[in-house]
Amino acid sequence: MSAGDQGGIPEFGVGAPRAYDRRDGAAPSGSPPFGGSERRSSITICGTGNGAHALAVVAAQNAQCDIDWLASSEEKARLLRRGVSEVGLRSTGAIAAKADRIRSISADPAEVIPRADMVLVLVPAFAHAAVLRRIAPYLSDETVLGCIPARGGFEFDAANICGRQAGKQRTIFGLQTLPWSTRVKTVGELVHVGVVKQEVFLAALPASRATPIARQLARILGIRIIPTQSFLGMTLGNPGQFIHPGLMYGHFRSWRGEEYDEDSIPMLFADATDEMGELVERLSREAVAVADRIEQRTEDVLNLRDVVMPVRDWLRRAYGHATSDTSTTGACFRTGPIQARRAPVVESRPGRFIPDFGYRYLSEDVPFGLVPTRALAEIADVETPAIDRVISWAQAVLQRTYLAGDRLRGADVRQLPLPQNSEVSTLSELIDWQSRGVLSEVSARPGVPEPS
Numbered sequence: 471m472s473a474g475d476q477g478g479i480p481e482f483g484v485g486a487p488r489a490y491d492r493r494d495g496a497a498p499s500g501s502p503p504f505g506g507s508e509r510r511s512s513i514t515i516c517g518t519g520n521g522a523h524a525l526a527v528v529a530a531q532n533a534q535c536d537i538d539w540l541a542s543s544e545e546k547a548r549l550l551r552r553g554v555s556e557v558g559l560r561s562t563g564a565i566a567a568k569a570d571r572i573r574s575i576s577a578d579p580a581e582v583i584p585r586a587d588m589v590l591v592l593v594p595a596f597a598h599a600a601v602l603r604r605i606a607p608y609l610s611d612e613t614v615l616g617c618i619p620a621r622g623g624f625e626f627d628a629a630n631i632c633g634r635q636a637g638k639q640r641t642i643f644g645l646q647t648l649p650w651s652t653r654v655k656t657v658g659e660l661v662h663v664g665v666v667k668q669e670v671f672l673a674a675l676p677a678s679r680a681t682p683i684a685r686q687l688a689r690i691l692g693i694r695i696i697p698t699q700s701f702l703g704m705t706l707g708n709p710g711q712f713i714h715p716g717l718m719y720g721h722f723r724s725w726r727g728e729e730y731d732e733d734s735i736p737m738l739f740a741d742a743t744d745e746m747g748e749l750v751e752r753l754s755r756e757a758v759a760v761a762d763r764i765e766q767r768t769e770d771v772l773n774l775r776d777v778v779m780p781v782r783d784w785l786r787r788a789y790g791h792a793t794s795d796t797s798t799t800g801a802c803f804r805t806g807p808i809q810a811r812r813a814p815v816v817e818s819r820p821g822r823f824i825p826d827f828g829y830r831y832l833s834e835d836v837p838f839g840l841v842p843t844r845a846l847a848e849i850a851d852v853e854t855p856a857i858d859r860v861i862s863w864a865q866a867v868l869q870r871t872y873l874a875g876d877r878l879r880g881a882d883v884r885q886l887p888l889p890q891n892s893e894v895s896t897l898s899e900l901i902d903w904q905s906r907g908v909l910s911e912v913s914a915r916p917g918v919p920e921p922s
């Protein structure tokens with residue numbers, strides 16, 4: 471398929487995804503550069519954490535492309551360069567391979583952004599806006615901008631900061647989750663991949679670009695990428711916002727300052743009770759109710775059911791191949807593939823530990839997960855008692871204010887990428903903003919209403 475067939479999106483890779491069992495890092499013989507031209511296409515990775523390291527390896531194996539890497543500081547860039555140049559970056563675990571296509575590593579976006587065909591942002595959600603502002607002046611007119619994963623409201627930040635070029639809308643996309651469970655062992659040298667998800671959902675703006683981008687990302691990442699109609703599905707269907715805060719609430723809601731020794735730190739998933747699983751399931755079902763209300767307003771033209779689902783259904787789809795008991799949500803946690811992970815703690819004194827409420831399971835998955843979902847619930851006029859309970863507890867331990875009474879009126883919502891902060895406050899405005907490229911394509915069908 472040509473670049474023209476992709477609507478201006480360059481062709482990344484050819485043929486079927488490569489298997490993840492190659493250990494020599496060599497490219498498959500006879501594979502031409504994607505795009506089929508003499509100029510090799512390029513990807514720029516923004517971020518230096520777990521996901522960025524894994525992506526550098528995976529993209530090197532699956533796509534015939536140059537990889538540039540943007541770090542947030544010169545110190546981090548030096549650490550990456552040292553590891554990549556002296557030892558070489560490789561992965562172990564479910565993916566065993568080498569990152570042998572890294573062309574440059576820099577802390578200066580002017581050096582690595584202008585020549586990118588695709589820019590992939592892999593940083594914590596609180597850093598999304600800052601990264602977008604750094605790279606916006608250097609994005610070329612044709613650069614495709616993506617986020618892995620895109621947490622709640624990413625599309626508003628991306629559209630407001632980087633959304634238009636040459637008088638037209640830039641192509642923006644996001645994945646619902648990281649494709650892997652992964653941890654950096656040595657910066658620039660070694661990353662471990664514990665498990666690979668079977669499939670990941672993708673949304674794009676304009677919405678009509680979702681299918682061609684999903685095809686490209688499937689080649690780059692080597693897994694099934696499912697295109698969806700709207701970023702609403704990314705926000706409402708984000709499973710981390712239910713799982714992480716729900717389990718943190720379950721493990722630590724009764725914590726009153728006591729310390730743990732190393733052996734008594736709870737296992738995040740292996741020690742999950744059925745009660746915790748039931749709470750996580752309730753959180754997800756409230757998001758499903760919001761999605762249902764939005765679908766009803768469009769008379770099912772905007773389809774969210776395929777991506778916004780009860781969390782047990784998502785766990786079975788993502789990890790069913792590595793889970794021995796999927797009968798309940800709690801059983802999925804206790805018998806799933808991530809059994810060795812402890813609940814996040816910090817050392818309070820030698821050999822003694824207390825909960826780390828500043829860890830991303832609350833500091834990211836509440837303000838950039840549950841809070842955006844709660845914002846959509848306000849617009850759709852759907853009650854969310856379980857979400858409210860977890861947000862109220864989390865904002866207390868985080869020393870933040872999101873909910874004030876029964877409304878998102880706290881001081882700390884003002885800087886979040888919520889639709890209300892982009893002057894989208896009614897269901898009609900929300901559907902119109904999110905449905906660009908979807909409803910316009912189907913509105914000519916008999917009986918399909920325009921949003922009003």
